Every structure is written in structure tokens, then in C-alpha cells.
Amino acid sequence: MIVTKRHAIVLKKLYEKGEEFSVKEWEDFDRETLWHLELAGLVKPVGVEMYDLTFSGNILGELLTDMIREGVLKNPEEWDDSFRWIGSEVISMIRYSKLAQSRVRGEVAKALEERGFAKEGNLTPYAYTLDEIYHASHPRLVVNLKVAEYLRKMVEGPGESSTLPVGGDELLQLEAMRMIAFSVPRSDVYALTGLGQQIRAALRKGLVVTDELILDELILDTVAKAYEGNQLSDFERNALLERGLIDWTGELHPMAEHLYLAWKIYKKGPYLMTPAFQISEDEARLLEVIVKLWKRHEKEDDVFPEPKQIEKAVDWEWKRKDLTVKLALYNLEGFGLLKSREHKHGARRTLVYELTSYGEEVLEDQRKSLRSVTAVGVKSITMTKKEFAAPNMEWYEQARKEGLVSDAAPTSSGRLYARLSVEAERRPLITNTEMKVLRKVPYKAGVFIEDMNLSEEERIALDSLEAKNLVEILPTDVVTLTEAGQLMKRALSAVSDDVEAPVTPLVIRLLQAIRTHGGLQMREKRIRINPESWKVVERELGVDPETFDDTVNLARISKFITENALTEAGVALLQAVDELARKEYPWVEV
Numbered sequence: 001m002i003v004t005k006r007h008a009i010v011l012k013k014l015y016e017k018g019e020e021f022s023v024k025e026w027e028d029f030d031r032e033t034l035w036h037l038e039l040a041g042l043v044k045p046v047g048v049e050m051y052d053l054t055f056s057g058n059i060l061g062e063l064l065t066d067m068i069r070e071g072v073l074k075n076p077e078e079w080d081d082s083f084r085w086i087g088s089e090v091i092s093m094i095r096y097s098k099l100a101q102s103r104v105r106g107e108v109a110k111a112l113e114e115r116g117f118a119k120e121g122n123l124t125p126y127a128y129t130l131d132e133i134y135h136a137s138h139p140r141l142v143v144n145l146k147v148a149e150y151l152r153k154m155v156e157g158p159g160e161s162s163t164l165p166v167g168g169d170e171l172l173q174l175e176a177m178r179m180i181a182f183s184v185p186r187s188d189v190y191a192l193t194g195l196g197q198q199i200r201a202a203l204r205k206g207l208v209v210t211d212e213l214i215l216d217e218l219i220l221d222t223v224a225k226a227y228e229g230n231q232l233s234d235f236e237r238n239a240l241l242e243r244g245l246i247d248w249t250g251e252l253h254p255m256a257e258h259l260y261l262a263w264k265i266y267k268k269g270p271y272l273m274t275p276a277f278q279i280s281e282d283e284a285r286l287l288e289v290i291v292k293l294w295k296r297h298e299k300e301d302d303v304f305p306e307p308k309q310i311e312k313a314v315d316w317e318w319k320r321k322d323l324t325v326k327l328a329l330y331n332l333e334g335f336g337l338l339k340s341r342e343h344k345h346g347a348r349r350t351l352v353y354e355l356t357s358y359g360e361e362v363l364e365d366q367r368k369s370l371r372s373v374t375a376v377g378v379k380s381i382t383m384t385k386k387e388f389a390a391p392n393m394e395w396y397e398q399a400r401k402e403g404l405v406s407d408a409a410p411t412s413s414g415r416l417y418a419r420l421s422v423e424a425e426r427r428p429l430i431t432n433t434e435m436k437v438l439r440k441v442p443y444k445a446g447v448f449i450e451d452m453n454l455s456e457e458e459r460i461a462l463d464s465l466e467a468k469n470l471v472e473i474l475p476t477d478v479v480t481l482t483e484a485g486q487l488m489k490r491a492l493s494a495v496s497d498d499v500e501a502p503v504t505p506l507v508i509r510l511l512q513a514i515r516t517h518g519g520l521q522m523r524e525k526r527i528r529i530n531p532e533s534w535k536v537v538e539r540e541l542g543v544d545p546e547t548f549d550d551t552v553n554l555a556r557i558s559k560f561i562t563e564n565a566l567t568e569a570g571v572a573l574l575q576a577v578d579e580l581a582r583k584e585y586p587w588v589e590v
Contacts, residue, residue: 001041001087002172004084004172006033007036008064008076022049037176040177043057059133066126087182088175091388098128099445099480150171151200152204157390158408159408186393188392191391193388194384194387194587195262205254207255208244222239223256226245261587271585275469282318287337288366305352306353310325311326322461336358336359337424338354338355339354340505369403374402428508435495470576487572495569503558504554517529528566
């Protein structure tokens with residue numbers, strides 16, 4: 001949705017008219033403006049050159065006239081030509097501020113106040129009305145030749161807005177259709193949304209769009225129909241054939257996969273999550289140490305990557321102050337880069353680590369450029385799949401510094417870590433500090449970081465929690481719990497403050513094994529396990545006896561299990577892990 005001076009003037013005129021209207025006498029400029037409003041779902045054609053406001057358009061017209069009458073806004077004719085009353089960045093600021101209990105600060109407050117959506121540090125009722133209008137309206141999707149050519153030559157982002165190609169009103173059309181978003185509060189960074197990225201990918205792979213052959217909602221419906229194996233009419237088959245989406249045998253072109261995902265986003269709803277990921281330089285070096293120890297093991301039977309030998313091989317200055325080597329190994333396993341198992345050496349049984357396929361991919365990337373990768377850098381890419389989100393300039397610069405973004409597009413490294421943020425199985429480590437920080441975040445509402453009074457160590461822990469997809473830090477510096485974070489907070493509610501790390505990947509694996517081999521007692525909300533099943537659980541966990549005993553003791557100390565059952569907290573922990581594993585639509589790489 002986009003409303004500038006030109007759109008507000010037309011919208012106000014149409015609202016005051018209060019009935020269907022003819023555009024026969026309209027100038028081209030006003031017709032283009034009307035087209036933007038139609039794309040945004042605010043006006044609709046009702047006859048030959050006849051239009052009417054949609055329900056959302058009527059409410060927005062009412063909102064605009066009310067704000068003018070109350071003196072909150074000037075008459076649109078007095079606005080600066082470049083003034084954006086409503087745009088993706090404005091919607092973002094309102095949505096983020098609602099999560100902060102309607103509070104606004106800094107540049108966000110200033111930006112919303114000049115639009116009439118904030119006053120004295122809080123959102124106004126007008127902001128809530130606009131948010132409801134945005135939610136209720138459904139944009140059109142019409143890609144004509146000019147828009148298609150613009151999409152083909154632009155880069156998907158994130159990138160600096162100043163680098164966008166010069167064009168006519170194509171950007172306004174893209175924003176009206178929710179195919180591009182701009183950063184808060186100054187719109188200095190842009191990114192194509194998930195919808196925009198998929199349609200651009202199809203165009204760049206050969207989708208035919210001309211003045212006569214447009215891409216619209218009906219074509220997306222037809223692609224979905226064909227993709228799902230339904231019978232096409234001759235008319236539908238010809239429509240896909242003309243655009244290069246099928247061949248003469250009826251086989252779908254690979255570009256159709258992008259349009260099928262675009263259809264899902266358009267019809268069923270946008271991506272909602274902002275998955276993240278992180279790895280420190282120290283942890284990347286540990287991956288290398290483990291590989292080298294396994295290599296030595298081929299010739300030296302008593303050398304293998306057990307925790308003691310790994311720690312001894314750390315011959316550099318350890319920079320990760322919040323994690324010991326032992327906890328760093330847990331952390332790497334928690335991000336799906338390592339897996340631990342039992343290793344037998346003669347009569348001795350011990351715990352060893354080996355890289356997963358994801359760990360091997362990360363090590364290959366880190367060998368090219370050893371550096372830390374942060375949650376901020378990764379989410380600067382993943383957040384662009386959402387409907388109205390783009391990273392702010394600080395986040396974008398961080399992603400560039402880490403080699404995740406270059407020339408207004410994700411690099412191969414950026415795409416790797418963005419993919420891992422979704423695909424890698426999560427069994428997160430929760431340290432003592434992370435537990436305490438998690439407890440400071442309100443269960444449902446958001447909180448400004450500055451109001452949390454975090455120490456340096458706690459601030460690092462907050463970033464780590466975001467990398468684990470338990471909290472989300474918004475571009476307005478507001479922190480909220482994710483659904484998984486809410487469950488994790490509940491699971492940790494009874495843990496003593498002196499437990500070094502109440503949750504480890506092994507604790508989670510233990511609880512998952514108990515759930516598999518136990519039985520749910522509905523009245524107690526517990527999963528009970530028979531004494532004879534403990535041996536089965538131990539075999540499934542696949543670790544040495546000492547590690548198994550230590551893991552069981554930690555789970556009991558953390559109040560996740562009793563002698564023979566999972567507690568309600570243990571069930572909540574498993575629910576949190578299940579939520580972390582939940583996926584949205586599978587992303588098609590662009």
C-alpha cells in the first residue's frame with residue numbers, strides 16, 4: 001500500500017463524491033494514480049471506465065478526511081510532492097510499535113507524528129485504524145511489460161534505495177502490490193518481498209510478459225492448478241503456453257515453481273517468521289579442530305574428538321567470553337552443525353563429536369573467510385521474505401561486513417546461512433545468562449532493549465537468543481518472544497538461578513527419547529516411563545554411560561523430569577523444540 005500526495009488527493013476526492021464515478025475525462029496522470037489505488041485494493045472497476053471505492057478504500061478515505069478535519073493532517077494539496085503518508089515503512093513502524101504496547105521513540109516517533117499516527121510517545125487511534133485497513137485490504141497482482149522490465153533489471157535486495165534503477169511509476173506499482181518494502185524509518189534500504197522475489201525469479205528465467213500477455217491473479221491460479229496436477233482447459237493451457245510456462249507436451253517449465261510459491265504467498269498469506277543463525281570465529285575453528293582430530297585418528301587410534309582432546313587442541317586466544325569450549329560444542333550441536341555419539345576405545349567409552357552435512361558446508365565457507373556470522377547479518381536476508389520488512393541501514397551494513405550481502409543481493413555465503421536458519425535441526429543450548437535474559441522479556445508484549453538494563457554479557461546473550469529463534473529484535477529496537485520463546489520461557493520457569501546451562505542438546509534428545517517410549521498421563525499432564533524402558537532410552541540417546549548419567553541428572557536439576565516422568569516443564573521444552581522445527585512454505589531459491 002502506498003499513499004503519497006497524488007494518491008491522497010484522488011482518494012479524498014473520491015470519498016467526498018460518495019458514489020461510483022467515471023474516469024472518461026481524467027488526465028493520464030490521474031489515471032495512473034487511480035491504477036496505483038486499484039493495485040493496492042482501494043478502488044475497483046465497476047463498469048466501462050467506471051470505478052468505486054472498495055470497503056478498505058472507503059475507510060481510508062474516511063480516516064484521511066477525519067484527520068484533516070481534526071487538524072492532525074494538512075490538506076493533501078499542501079503536502080510536499082515527495083511526502084509518503086503511507087508506505088511499507090509506515091506500516092512496519094506501526095506494527096512494530098503495537099508490539100511495544102503502542103510506545104514510540106526516537107526517529108520512529110518523529111516519522112509517525114508527522115503523519116498523525118503518534119502523539120506524546122504513543123500510537124494514536126488513527127494508527128490502529130490504518131493497521132486494520134491494511135490487514136483488511138487485498139492488493140491486486142498485475143505485472144505488465146514495464147513492471148516486468150523493471151523487475152528484470154533491478155536487484156532483489158537488500159540494498160540501498162539510492163541504487164534502484166530510475167523508472168517511471170513502476171516502484172509505486174510494486175509497493176502497491178506489496179512486492180517491495182523499505183526500511184524504517186527513512187526508507188534508505190529496500191528489498192523485494194517474498195512475493196516480489198519469486199516473480200522476479202520467474203521473469204529472469206524466461207517468463208514472457210508483453211503488453212498483451214500480462215501476469216495477473218488468473219495466471220497464478222492457472223499455474224497452481226497445473227502444478228497441483230489438475231486438468232486444464234484449452235484456454236488455460238494456451239495461456240500458460242504463450243507465456244512459456246509449459247511446453248507442447250504440457251510439461252511445466254522450472255520457472256513455474258517460483259510462480260506456484262508466489263501464488264501461495266498471494267492467496268494463503270505471507271511469510272511471518274524471521275529465522276536467524278550465528279557462528280563465532282572460535283566455533284568455526286572448533287569445526288576445523290574436530291575434522292583434524294578425526295584425520296589423525298586414521299593413523300593414531302588413541303586420538304579422536306572427545307571434549308578433553310578438543311579443548312587441548314585449542315591453541316589460539318579464545319575470544320568467546322560467554323561460552324567455554326564445552327558449551328561451544330553444545331552450541332554447535334544445538335545449531336545442527338555437530339552431532340555427538342558414543343565412541344569405544346578399548347574398554348573405554350566416551351563422547352565424541354562429528355560434523356553434520358550442514359557443519360561441513362559451514363566449514364567450507366569459513367575456510368574461504370574465517371569470521372563471525374551474527375543473527376543481525378542473517379536476518380537482514382531472511383526478513384525480506386515477509387510482506388513489509390527490510391533491514392535498517394545498520395543491519396544492512398553488518399550483513400555487508402560479514403560478507404552475506406554484496407551489490408544489493410545475498411552472496412553465496414548469505415544464501416547458505418539463510419538456508420541453514422530454516423533447515424538445520426534446532427536443539428538449542430540455553431546458558432544461565434540466556435535463561436535470565438529470557439525471563440526479562442514479557443510473555444506477550446514487546447520491550448525496548450534500553451528498558452531491559454542489560455549488562456554487556458546479557459546483551460550478547462540476547463543476540464544469541466535471537467539466533468536460536470527464541471526472541472526477535474525488531475528494527476525499532478523492540479524485543480519480543482517468538483512462539484518457541486514463549487514455550488521455552490515457560491519451560492525454564494522453575495529452574496534454579498545457579499544452573500550453568502539448564503538446556504543442552506543432550507537434555508533435549510533425552511526428553512525426546514522419553515516421549516517416544518513413555519506414555520502421556522492426561523490428568524497429570526506428564527509423560528511417564530516404565531523403569532525397564534530406561535535402557536531403551538539410553539540406547540536411543542547413543543552416548544557413553546557417564547554422559548548419560550550426567551544428562552539425566554541435569555534434566556532432573558532443571559525440573560524437566562522426575563524419577564520416572566517428564567514434568568509439565570519438560571513437556572513445554574519439547575513443545576518449544578517442536579515449534580522451532582515448524583516450517584513455513586518451502587522457499588524456492590532465487
